[in-house]
Amino acid sequence: MIRRLAGVILVVTLLPGCSAHLRADQKAPPAAEPLRPSPSVTSPPFKSRPLTDLKKKVKGKIVIFHAEEKGEQANWTAEVRIGNAYKVAVDCVGPTGTLNVRTTKGLKFARQCIAGYTTLTVDNYPQKAPKTHQLTVQAPPGAKWAILIARLP
Template sequence: MDLKKKVKTKGTVVLSHVDEKAEQSSWTAAVRLGNTYKVAVDCVGPQGKLVIRVTGRINMVRQCIAGYTTLTSDGYPRKKSKVRHLTVEAPPGAKWAVLIVQLP
């Protein structure tokens, strides 16, 4: 479930987290981001919703099924990076991964 191998994009990986053991149904991290970046998520396991939030930019909800998806935040004009909070909420028992790439 390593998204670094699946997501092919120019840019810098600023966060990569994988919960292969289905131990965390809720997870939060602080990430320094500009306003142009790509978020990739993958979730496998029980039925339910995977929720991804990046403060001030993204709210994504999708069903927890096999297969990954990406979402690009393409802000213009480009702004300096600042700390944003990423929150992942997954159904209990789900295996999930998240990757954030800062785009050039």
């Protein structure tokens, strides 16, 4: 009983410190300003750059190369004859969006345009004879892009 009474007295003495009262000589806090969007820290302003010369970045016999340097063609399809060991290089220049690449059998990946060029090696063992696949590239509207597929040296 005494412990309970001591606990109640302790709580009652601490409560006035938790509440805020304005005295007559104090001013009310200023009204909150309307929220303004803060500048984005994660996305720097977009600076266009030329497409990377993929032919200089990849070694091996080039199977297919296509570059869309004006940003007019967002979807592109071609037939490509590849086996199960090859290298894919892509580059995309655009402020937003994703470049999607896929073949009818196997390859499927996406790359953010702002990230720059990349290469991907597909190296399955044992190597199989080349077969014809349909290659599809989907780019964001207005983006410049390039793709190169080469056999491994």
